[in-house]
Amino acid sequence: xxxxxxxxxxxxxxxxxxxxxxxxxxxxxxxxxxxxxxxxxxxxxxxxxxxxxxxxxxxxxxxxxxxxxxxxxxxxxxxxxxxxxxxxxxxxxxxxxxxxxxxxxxxxxxxxxxxxxxxxxxxxxxxxxxxxxxxxxxxxxxxxxxxxxxxxxxxxxxxxxxxxxxxxxxxxxxxxxxxxxxxxxxxxxxxxxxxxxxxxxxxxxxxxxxxxxxxxxxxxxxxxxxxxxxxxxxxxxxxxxxxxxxxxxxxxxxxxxxxxxxxxxxxxxxxxxxxxxxxxxxxxxxxxxxxxxxxxxxxxxxxxxxxxxxxxxxxxxxxxxxxxxxxxxxxxxxxxxxxxxxxxxxxxxxxxxxxxxxxxxxxxxxxxxxxxxxxxxxxxxxxxxxxxxxxxxxxxxxxxxxxxxxxxxxxxxxxxxxxxxxxxxxxxxxxxxxxxxxx
Amino acid sequence: xxxxxxxxxxxxxxxxxxxxxxxxxxxxxxxxxxxxxxxxxxxxxxxxxxxxxxxxxxxxxxxxxxxxxxxxxxxxxxxxxxxxxxxxxxxxxxxxxxxxxxxxxxxxxxxxxxxxxxxxxxxxxxxxxxxxxxxxxxxxxxxxxxxxxxxxxxxxxxxxxxxxxxxxxxxxxxxxxxxxxxxxxxxxxxxxxxxxxxxxxxxxxxxxxxxxxxxxxxxxxxxxxxxx
Amino acid sequence: xxxxxxxxxxxxxxxxxxxxxxxxxxxxxxxxxxxxxxxxxxxxxxxxxxxxxxxxxxxxxxxxxxxxxxxxxxxxxxxxxxxxxxxxxxxxxxxxxxxxxxxxxxxxxxxxxxxxxxxxxxxxxxxxxxxxxxxxxxxxxxxxxxxxxxxxxxxxxxxxxxxxxxxxxxxxxxxxxxxxxxxxxxxxxxxxxxxxxxxxxxxxxxxxxxxxxxxxxxxxxxxxxxxxxxxxxxxxxxxxxxxxxxxxxxxxxxxxxxxxxxxxxxxxxxxxxxxxxxxxxxxx
Numbered sequence: 005x006x007x008x009x010x011x012x013x014x015x016x017x018x019x020x021x022x023x024x025x026x027x028x029x030x031x032x033x034x035x036x037x038x039x040x041x042x043x044x045x046x047x048x049x050x051x052x053x054x055x056x057x058x059x060x061x062x063x064x065x066x067x068x069x070x071x072x073x074x075x076x077x078x079x080x081x082x083x084x085x086x087x088x089x090x091x092x093x094x095x096x097x098x099x100x101x102x103x104x105x106x107x108x109x110x111x112x113x114x115x116x117x118x119x120x121x122x123x124x125x126x127x128x129x130x131x132x133x134x135x136x137x138x139x140x141x142x143x144x145x146x147x148x149x150x151x152x153x154x155x156x157x158x159x160x161x162x163x164x165x166x167x168x169x170x171x172x173x174x175x176x177x178x179x180x181x182x183x184x185x186x187x188x189x190x191x192x193x194x195x196x197x198x199x200x201x202x203x204x205x206x207x208x209x210x211x212x213x214x215x216x217x218x219x220x221x222x223x224x225x226x227x228x229x230x231x232x233x234x235x236x237x238x239x240x241x242x243x244x245x246x247x248x249x250x251x252x253x254x255x256x257x258x259x260x261x262x263x264x265x266x267x268x269x270x271x272x273x274x275x276x277x278x279x280x281x282x283x284x285x286x287x288x289x290x291x292x293x294x295x296x297x298x299x300x301x302x303x304x305x306x307x308x309x310x311x312x313x314x315x316x317x318x319x320x321x322x323x324x325x326x327x328x329x330x331x332x333x334x335x336x337x338x339x340x341x342x343x344x345x346x347x348x349x350x351x352x353x354x355x356x357x358x359x360x361x362x363x364x365x366x367x368x369x370x371x372x373x374x375x376x377x378x379x380x381x382x383x384x385x386x387x388x389x390x391x392x393x394x395x396x397x398x399x400x401x402x403x404x405x406x407x408x409x410x411x412x413x414x415x416x417x418x419x420x421x422x423x424x425x426x427x428x429x430x431x432x433x434x435x436x437x438x439x440x441x442x443x
Numbered sequence: 444x445x446x447x448x449x450x451x452x453x454x455x456x457x458x459x460x461x462x463x464x465x466x467x468x469x470x471x472x473x474x475x476x477x478x479x480x481x482x483x484x485x486x487x488x489x490x491x492x493x494x495x496x497x498x499x500x501x502x503x504x505x506x507x508x509x510x511x512x513x514x515x516x517x518x519x520x521x522x523x524x525x526x527x528x529x530x531x532x533x534x535x536x537x538x539x540x541x542x543x544x545x546x547x548x549x550x551x552x553x554x555x556x557x558x559x560x561x562x563x564x565x566x567x568x569x570x571x572x573x574x575x576x577x578x579x580x581x582x583x584x585x586x587x588x589x590x591x592x593x594x595x596x597x598x599x600x601x602x603x604x605x606x607x608x609x610x611x612x613x614x615x616x617x618x619x620x621x622x623x624x625x626x627x628x629x630x631x632x633x634x635x636x637x638x639x640x641x642x643x644x645x646x647x648x649x650x651x652x653x654x655x656x657x658x659x660x661x662x663x664x665x666x667x668x669x670x671x
Numbered sequence: 672x673x674x675x676x677x678x679x680x681x682x683x684x685x686x687x688x689x690x691x692x693x694x695x696x697x698x699x700x701x702x703x704x705x706x707x708x709x710x711x712x713x714x715x716x717x718x719x720x721x722x723x724x725x726x727x728x729x730x731x732x733x734x735x736x737x738x739x740x741x742x743x744x745x746x747x748x749x750x751x752x753x754x755x756x757x758x759x760x761x762x763x764x765x766x767x768x769x770x771x772x773x774x775x776x777x778x779x780x781x782x783x784x785x786x787x788x789x790x791x792x793x794x795x796x797x798x799x800x801x802x803x804x805x806x807x808x809x810x811x812x813x814x815x816x817x818x819x820x821x822x823x824x825x826x827x828x829x830x831x832x833x834x835x836x837x838x839x840x841x842x843x844x845x846x847x848x849x850x851x852x853x854x855x856x857x858x859x860x861x862x863x864x865x866x867x868x869x870x871x872x873x874x875x876x877x878x879x880x881x882x883x884x885x886x887x888x889x890x891x892x893x894x895x896x897x898x899x900x901x902x903x904x905x906x907x908x909x910x911x912x913x914x915x916x917x918x919x920x921x922x923x924x925x926x927x928x929x930x931x932x933x934x935x936x937x938x939x940x941x942x943x944x945x946x947x948x949x950x951x952x953x954x955x
Contacts, residue, residue, distance in 0.1 A: 256761055326798035330861070332759065334811040334868050335788035344810075345800060445953045452952065518911055520938050520950040657940030 063415050063422075070409075070416030073204035073217060074164045075156040076130070076193055078110040080138065084149045087142055098142060104135040107157065114198065115189055125185040129193075131158040133206075133218040158206060159199070161216035161409040163190060167199070170408045207416060211384050212398065216409035219402070221417050223384045227297055227377070227392030228366060228424075234301020234388055235308060235365050240358055242305075243312030244347075247354070250313070251320040252342050271310035278307045279374025287375060294376035295391040303371045308361040315357025319350040352439040359432035363425050369396040395421050444522065452517055456526060459509045460585075463530050466502045466537045467581035467647075469495065471574055474540065474640060477547040478570040481633065482563055484551060492548035499541035506534035522654075529654040533584065536643040536650075540577065543636045543643075550633070556626045565612065566630065569605050572598060573637040577644045584651045592648040596662055602641040609634050697727070698943045699932040703919075707732040707872060707902045708753060713767035715748055715757070715926075722748045724926040726767075730872075735894060735903045737913035737934070740923035741949065746906045749923070750874050753904065754790040755783050788815055791865035795877040797857035799849035799864070804841050807849040807860055808832060811868035827867055835863035836893050855886025862893065873897065875905040879912065891916050910950055914938050922946045 018026070086106055090097035108127055112118075117126050134157040141148075141155060162181045165171050167190070177183055182190075193199050210220025246267075254260040282303035286292050292299055323346050331341040372378070377393050378401065385392030393401075395417065402414040447453045473495050480488035510527045513519060519527055550556070558566070576598035583591035613627045613634075645662065652661045702709075706729035715723035723745045730736050730753075738746035748757070755776060757763045768775045776786055788811070800807050808828045811817070818824035828845075832838040837859040841852070849860050858878055865873055875894075879887040894903060894916050907913050913920050914934060921931040922945070930943040941947045948954050 324798075326794065326796060327800065328759075329756070329792075329794060330798040330800060330864075331810075332756065333754070333787060333792040333794070334864060335784050335786075336810075336814055337784045340814055344814075349801065445948060447952050448954065449952060520910065520914075521941050521947050523951050524939060 063418055066412055067415030067417075067419040069168065070412035070414075071203055071207060072201055073206065074159045074167050075200050075202055076111075076159055077154055077156050077198045077200065078107070078114055079152055080106055080110040080155050081152050082106070082142065082149050087138070087149065093143065093146055098139045101139075103138040103142075107134045107138055114196070115192055117189070122185065125183065126189055128182075129160055129163050129186060129189060131160050131217045132215055133158065133210075133213070156200070156202075158204075158217045161407055164217055165408040166190065167201075168408075207413060211382055212380055212393070212401075213382065216405070216407040216413065219410065219413055221395060221398060221420060223381060224393050224395045224398035224417075225420075226384050227300075228394040230297035230385060230388050230392065231300040231304060231372075231377075231394055232362060232366060234298055235304040236358070236362060238302060238305035239308045239312055239361065243309050243358070244316055244354055246309075247313050247316030247320060248342060248347065251317050252338070252346065267310050267313055271314060274370075275307050275368055276370035276374060278303050279371030281306065282371065282375045293389070293391070295378075295381070295393075296389050297377075297385060297392050298388040299375050300372050300377050300392075300394065301388065303375055304365040304368060307368065307371060308365050311361040311364065312354075312358050315360070316350065316354040319353025319357065320346060322353060323349045352436045355439070356432050356436045359428055359435070363428045363432075366425060366428070367396055367421065369394075369400055372397055373400075395424075452523075455509070455513055455517070456523065459506065459513065459527065459530050462502060462506050462509060463533050463537070464581065464585055466499060466506070466534060467577070467584065469499060469502075470537050470540045470544070471578045471581065473499070473544040474547075474570070474574050474577065477544040478566070478574070478633075478637075480551055481547055481556070482558060482566065484555065486551055489548040489551040493545050496541045496545040499538055503534045503538040506530055525654045525657065529650040532650045533647050536646045540640050540643045543639055547633055547636055550629050554625060554629065556629055557623070558626060558630070562613070562616070562626075562630060565605075565609050566633065569602070569609060569634060569637050572602050572605065573640040573644070576602065576641055577647075580644045580648045580651065583648060587651070587655050589652050589655050592651045593662060593665065595645050595648040596666060599641050599645050602638055606634050606638040697928045698930040698946075699937075701728050701928070701931055703729045703731040705732045706730060707771070709768075709770040711768045711770070713749070713752065713765065713769060715745070715752060715766075716764050717760070718762045722926050723752070726926075726928050728921060728928055728931060730902060730904055731919060732902050733898060733900070734918040735898045735905060735916055737917035737920045738904065738906045738923060739908075739910055739913050739920060739949070740929075742908075743925075744923040745926040746921075746923045747876055750876055750904060750906050751792075753872075753874055754787050754792055756787075756792060758783060785815075788868045789870055790872045790874060791868065791870035793858070793861050793865055793873065793875045793878050795880055797854060797861050797881070799852070799857050799860050801848065801850055803846045804832075804849050804852070804860060805845040808863050808867045811864060815868055817868065831863040831867035832860075834866050834897070835859045836889065836896075837863055853886070855882050855889060858882060858886070858890060859893065862890075862897075866897075870901065872902040872904070875903065877906055877908060880908060887912070910938070922949060924949070 083106060084091075087101045087103055088097050089101050107130060108123075111126055111130060112123060115126055117123055137157055138155065141153070159167070162171070163186070166182055166187070171180055171182060173187060190199075206218050206220045208220060208225075209222050210218050211223030213219045250260065250264065250267075254263075282299055286299050286302060287294050327345050327349065328341055331345045332338075336344065372394055377391075378397050380401075381391050381393055383390070399414055399417045399421065402410050402417065473492050476488055476495075477492045479485070480492065510531050513523075513527050517523070576595055579598070580592060580595055582588075583594075610631060613631055616623050617627050649660065649662050653659055658664075708730040710726060710728045710730075713723055713726045714721065726745075726749060738750060740746050751757045752765055752769060753776075757765060765777060769777060771786075771790070774781070800810065802810070805828055808831050809818075809824055812824055812827050818827055829838060829842075832841065837856060840856060841860075849857065852860060858881075862873075862878075879890050882890065891912065894905065897903060898918075905913070905917065907916075917934050919931065920934045920937045922929045922937070922941075922943070924945050930937065930941060930946040932942075937946065938950060941950060
């Protein structure tokens with residue numbers, strides 16, 4: 005113990021022994037507080053994990069079946085004259101041909117049905133897209149004409165729903181979407197082992213359709229890619245150039261301040277406003293056609309620019325001033341310093357920001373609705389000036405339809421969209437790791 | 444001069460100067476005692492002086508050690524550097540003055556001198572001047588007084604004159620009476636020793652001026668100017 | 672950065688500068704016979720705060736001049752004026768003349784880019800580019816078009832590294848990143864980078880403050896060698912370093928040049944009280 009005389013002035017700072025005693029006394033309260041805080045944290049995480057699991061569980065339980073479909077295998081006689089009346093395998097000839105009839109014939113012979121009402125019932129079993137499927141087969145395998153081939157055709161979505169168990173035999177016939185006769189045929193086909201449950205080639209390679217079994221995301225997917233391509237090619241250079249200008253070259257005056265404030269505010273503007281802007285300016289004033297990826301890309305570019313500019317500016321600011329000093333010190337001009345030194349070092353951050361912005365843009369629906377990319381378009385857009393739609397809008401539209409299969413396909417499309425986003429974000433992480441340079 | 448920010452730096456410099464000061468005081472006392480013992484024939488006093496010289500040598504080592512430490516550890520600059528260097532210089536001069544006192548004291552232990560009143564009077568005057576000039580320059584060192592250091596010149600000139608006169612007088616004494624030879628010889632030595640003490644005092648004064656102003660050889664320069 | 676053309680002002684200014692006595696003339700010879708740079712009545716302001724007050728000084732050619740003084744005395748600010756690095760600071764304004772070959776480097780028609788190739792700078796913390804060692808040194812010659820061919824460039828890089836005393840240590844790893852070297856080597860790399868653009872004057876802002884004693888000694892040796900070819904101005908916090916390395920030393924205090932003189936004189940017998948107080952550690 006230190007020996008201090010009683011009349012020595014008492015120091016406010018405690019002696020080590022007193023302090024140690026007090027610290028030890030306070031440890032219990034501090035630990036408790038921290039433990040409680042940790043518990044709250046764990047509880048919060050657990051709660052959010054529950055929600056997350058529920059969310060993904062729901063999506064996947066609905067979506068995974070959507071990747072599969074029921075098909076029926078039929079032996080089809082590829083009658084040349086009926087399929088290709090003009091004999092030249094042209095689209096017009098095939099269109100004029102009777103592919104539909106051939107398919108139906110195959111079905112009827114398999115089921116051994118006769119009679120008009122029976123045929124009518126049986127005909128409804130097969131998807132309306134079967135004839136196009138047959139025509140496609142002829143186009144790709146013209147050497148098989150005049151032979152008999154075993155081909156798979158998709159079943160109608162009501163049959164599909166029945167086979168999955170969403171339509172029960174027990175409900176009274178008048179309340180069901182398929183009648184008893186149809187059920188009988190289905191049983192027949194099943195007993196013959198002709199019905200198979202396979203990965204749907206319609207989902208990925210088909211485009212929009214009112215028929216659930218034929219509906220696919222190919223058109224929307226390509227539309228998304230085209231729109232994003234336009235968005236990227238506009239937003240990236242403009243965003244980076246703006247960020248460089250604002251950080252490196254702009255004089256520090258009132259005007260620059262105003263620009264900065266406005267850019268920061270734009271990042272918070274609801275995206276639908278950009279859609280209205282696009283509608284008013286690009287479509288009404290410039291007179292560009294609606295519903296095309298070009299406009300969609302331009303609108304999304306406007307929306308993503310603030311994000312890119314803000315993250316790029318942060319990346320530029322993170323470049324240490326010593327690098328700039330070093331470059332200026334040996335006589336590099338401002339331009340050379342910026343482009344040879346600052347930009348390469350800031351690029352990883354800029355790219356990360358850009359990809360995150362793109363991922364955001366990928367999932368945008370509202371502004372694209374405003375500019376009309378909600379139209380029902382069957383043809384896959386071939387260029388940025390062809391009308392198209394994007395994946396989130398497709399999902400939005402499908403969500404409206406009542407058919408059971410649409411519900412499943414909607415969830416499948418959501419899964420595809422999420423996978424796309426995960427891939428993009430992973431790419432961002434990988435890119436940043438690859439380009440990061442120590443200074 | 445303001446204090447150093449690091450207080451211990453001031454302290455080590457003070458220790459150094461205190462050592463030198465004490466050496467100076469001891470030298471003054473030693474020389475005084477040596478002359479007294481010579482004149483009175485006091486062998487004990489002479490022995491005490493010889494012992495004191497050992498002390499002086501040790502103090503000179505102490506000064507050197509302290510000075511080296513300061514040079515190595517403190518990197519003294521400007522004034523501080525000059526304080527350290529001059530302390531070594533002055534200690535060296537004082538140590539020699541100590542040797543001179545020792546030599547004077549040794550004379551008693553070797554021979555007996557017959558000093559008549561005339562010789563005694565002159566000797567006392569010379570030794571008084573030599574010793575007081577040493578005492579003056581040490582005071583100037585302590586006070587850091589430049590002008591007082593310059594005053595040694597007068598004393599030095601005076602001392603030279605007195606030494607020359609004394610020598611001449613002693614020569615006469617030999618011609619008068621050959622028995623005086625031994626005493627006169629020794630007294631000649633003593634006078635020369637005292638004159639040397641004066642020289643050392645002048646060196647110390649130069650060192651003090653250098654310490655204070657940075658000017659080297661200031662006394663000589665003033666001397667040269669005045670003789671021109 | 673705003674700049675007014677020179678207004679020659681008298682040594683005493685009207686205002687009571689920072690509450691201490693009004694500016695007096697500098698003690699010692701501010702002019703030299705063989706001057707490379709001549710500064711006349713330089714004032715530097717950061718917004719309305721005065722950082723350099725009426726400074727006039729010559730920098731002698733092919734000698735090492737050291738600037739010493741307590742923190743905030745303006746020595747680094749003044750150093751950065753000599754190659755117009757202060758232009759990068761928006762709030763900084765410089766008046767007065769700084770003459771290089773009798774031409775004011777702050778004249779409006781002067782292009783700052785070639786100026787900075789003639790007057791190179793080495794910074795307190797080594798700042799090699801995040802490129803290979805070769806590219807670090809080659810960058811300057813490339814942008815200024817100093818090399819006629821690839822082999823010429825390689826020779827220039829080798830020679831610069833030799834002059835900086837780094838060649839032997841890095842000749843086998845020129846393609847490795849410059850940032851992978853030790854602190855002392857990085858600083859020598861920065862010196863090599865500066866040498867590669869053939870400057871006449873090299874400014875050094877506390878180049879050794881982040882280095883250990885051995886690395887410091889190597890750089891001091893290098894400075895001595897370089898001073899045969901180049902004019903060197905070094906700002907340093909260490910008086911011992913200034914004493915070891917420079918021929919001429921200038922002492923700054925609160926933005927004024929208090930004393931300047933041959934290094935040996937200034938450190939053994941300084942003339943101004945403030946100088947003496949600073950170098951003996953009597954006040955900051």
